[in-house]
Amino acid sequence: MNVICAENLSVGYGKKIIVGDIDFKVRHGEILTIIGANGSGKSTILKSILQQLEIMGGAVFINGKNIREMSGNEVSRSMSAVMTERIEPELMTCGDVVESGRYPYTNRLGILSKNDSKKTDEAMKLVGVESLKYTDFNCISDGQRQRVMLARAICQEPEILVLDEPTSFLDIHHKLELLNILKKLVKEKNLAVIMSLHELDLAQKVSDRIICINNGMAEKNGTPEEIFSGDYISRLYNMNNKNFNHYYCSAELERPQGKPQIFVISGGGDGISVYRRLQRMGIPFSAGVVHENDIEYPVIMSLAVETVIEKAFEPVSDLSVKKALEIMKKCSAVINTCNKWGTMNKGNDVLLETAEKFGLLIQTDDILKKLRL
Amino acid sequence: MNKKSRYFTGFLILLTCMCILFFLNLISGSVKFSLNEVIDILFGKSNDISEYNIIFKIRLPRITSALILGGALSLSGFLLQTFFSNPIAGPFILGISSGAKLVSAAVMIFFLSRGIILNSASLVISAFIGSIMSMGFILIISGRVKKMSVLIISGVMIGYICSAVTDIIVTFADDSNIVNLHNWSMGTFSGTDWDDIKVISIISFVLLVCAFLMSKPMSAYQMGEGYAINMGVNIKLFRAELILLSSLLSACVTAFAGPVSFVGIAVPHLVKSLFGTAKPIIIIPASFLGGAVFCLFCDLIARTLFSPVELSISSVTAVFGSPVVMWIMLKKQRRKL
The missing domain is CATH 3.40.50.300 (P-loop containing nucleotide triphosphate hydrolases)
Known part of the structure; x- marks a missing residue:
């Protein structure tokens, strides 16, 4: 009653x-x-x-x-x-x-x-x-x-x-x-x-x-x-x-606008602090390849200018890797936040190798130094 | 248990002080008596007519009126403080006493000039009209501005306006009774006779009982209006009753003793500190007693300090009362830091 x-x-x-x-x-x-x-x-x-x-x-x-x-x-x-x-x-x-x-x-x-x-x-x-x-x-x-x-x-x-x-x-x-x-x-x-x-x-x-x-x-x-x-x-x-994630009721601040300057190889959760740091610095960035069910996904959707998304529970496809490489080429630096590698994100390995080959890979702390050059 | 014994001790202290001051007031003055003489006179064992008159026609009425009016004044202060939830509210500072003074002075002069001397009841009524008028202004202001300082400043201003108008009326009255009126408008407990005291005590005790019966809703109101409503208090009725009670109390005092300052603010505060509580059921009777003690003490000083010259009661109460107000303000500030 x-x-x-x-x-x-x-x-x-x-x-x-x-x-x-x-x-x-x-x-x-x-x-x-x-x-x-x-x-x-x-x-x-x-x-x-x-x-x-x-x-x-x-x-x-x-x-x-x-x-x-x-x-x-x-x-x-x-x-x-x-x-x-x-x-x-x-x-x-x-x-x-x-x-x-x-x-x-x-x-x-x-x-x-x-x-x-x-x-x-x-x-x-x-x-x-x-x-x-x-x-x-x-x-x-x-x-x-x-x-x-x-x-x-x-x-x-x-x-x-x-x-x-x-x-x-x-x-x-x-x-x-x-x-x-x-x-x-x-x-x-x-x-x-x-x-x-x-x-x-x-x-x-x-x-x-x-x-x-x-x-x-x-x-x-x-x-x-x-x-x-x-x-x-x-x-x-x-x-x-x-900017709002209704699963956790958490909201991100405004996304930095402009041409992406940094590409973040993402996935697993450690990237979240990097995205927020880039947001604070006001640096537009792109991120990928990330799965729809990755913990980073909502933050990336709120903050990244360009994203490469893979379907949940599917391995990172060649198509996604290709798309990510294209975006990466336009950026002046690459940060890798991913430190867990498995069957599903094997494709991201290609991104990392390419970044290393072209000398684009930097540490998070070096962002400002890199961008000033 | 601890609390109860503190309350008991508090009341005991107040009652003892009252008794001591009662007898001190009886024996001291321009004619001095010993305690034994006074007791003899009180019990009719003395045959000296002039001594009898001093005690029964001058001192005893004066003491009784100081006792009852002091209590009424301090109680009225406590009610106003509760009503406005403002620790330095009081009938004098909010201009309520001055309003009462203005109307009763005007009425008194009006009838005196026509050769009619007013009885005490009609004096109370005119004082009541005056106090309700001031109260009305204060209520309008407090309804618009919730700030404590604004309320107090408006009260003080209303007080000044009323006093100024009273002065003007007195200036143009030009009557042989003006001396009397002047005395009264400065505030004094002298000049009351037993008929006045009958009126004073009936009004005061009825109001005291009424206030005491309201101590339950008052305790709820101390928690704020919202909670009081939630506890089932009929807030409109309660507020009206509280206003009526406090205005009547200060009107009664003003009608007989003129405006007396600081008793209404200082005494409830001192009493709260003595008892360590603000519970109305304790503080209502305690502040009545405390007011009586305070006024007996101040009146004793007013009478005897520069005897035979007599001070106005307000100047004595102000000397002892205003430091208390400053103390309250400082304490409040310190708590905020």
Whole structure:
């Protein structure tokens, strides 16, 4: 059963609708991620779900009940949040911050019962911040902060967790750590999660479903496999598709333009650093012969001016070698990055021999020297 | 357990200070008493009418009003700081006291010139109108600009404007009561009688209880508006209640004691440091007590330092209060580095 769903939801500020036509359903144990360019309205959607903004059209339902018809306390018992805004509470320990998640369960004056304190400790332990209980909240690192805020949200014992860019201020280690904890929580507590993420690679890995916000609507809603295929992501973020690899969600910088000056004999993976180095130096280059299933293939497609590509799992053909030799002749130097030779790339051996014969072969470090002559 | 004993110690310190200052205030002044004499007078064992009058008609009302109004002022400061999430917000610095002063002075002069002396309740009402007016301006500004310094500067400016207008009104009032009015507009706890104190204490204690009952949503609000909403706080209602409470508190003080500076900023901060927490459920009663202690102390100095010449209460509270504000600013800066 769906814990939370939105039907034809429109959200915005004041009277201006920013995103319309939003439909989604999230079940227990599922993570829904909202992605989209800066300013596309991801936070607006989350703020509207959290009732910080008026819903402009459509409705959000929690367990089949319209959120507008629920009391504040009822909503807070079923949904908790980790927001982007940094809070700077005065004289509060991390324990105090986590404790505040018990708000919907305490009495008129907000005095905690033994059970509340127990839940607080449990939540802190689950997220791994129990050692910070008596530490001032303003004296901990960003990574710890996010974990404490997550513990606070868990302490509220929700069915639904809403997180607005929870990984934004964190380094890669803490990003992974936070998402691992989140994944564990979703499994253990059977939570439904709605969050926005900027990191596409993480969204691809952590989400069960993804909504893409573009042009004021929820343009696409699907599994990561459906979203991260073809050139959709490049279109969503308005990027040059050749520069983006949707398998790894990694992007290369702009390709150096012009007549290729260097030919790189490629394959196997060691070439990637050479291509990026040439890109940094602004030297146009060509590369080959490389297989479609080579790890270097996406980088070459993004950065090389001319390429010679061989079909996957086929030996390098004479035709490809001939084509590569022609390109090579026009270049003023050749770099060999390949150091593994096998049945499939035997053809590249010819390229290497020819380069040596004509004295074109240089080391990577000598690029500048060679080009200056 | 550690926390609880700290809270207990904090309250014990404040209550002890209050008792000591209460008796110090009773015995000292231009006519000095010993502690035994005062106790005798208090329990009606002394037959000297003039001594009785000094204690019951002058000192005791003054002490009581310093105690209650000081508490109210400091509580109002704490509420405003919570509302604006700004550590140096307070009724005086935001111009709320000056607004209250302006309207009550205008109303007072208007009726005095027609030979009507206002009762304390209508004085409170006119002060309340004034404080709400200043508050309205501040709210409009804070809605547009989120910067802490802009808020404070606008408050100070509103304060100056109100004081200037008050001065102009007083200049043209030309009445025999102007001396009285002048005294009041400088800020003083003297001149209250038992009827005033009845009004003061009823208003203050009702507001104190109301504020105390709001300590739960206030603690949620301290986490920021977003989280407060998520915890189920009705934010519009809560904000309205908070504004109403703090304006009423500062209006009540201004109506009887005139504008008193720095109590609203300094005391809640000192109290938070003493208790090591900003939890409203502790700080609301504690800052009330703290305000009482602070004002008793300052009033004692104002009365006795250059006796028989009396200082205005604001000049004493400023001397002790403004260093605290500077300390807050420095501490905030240091944390940012």
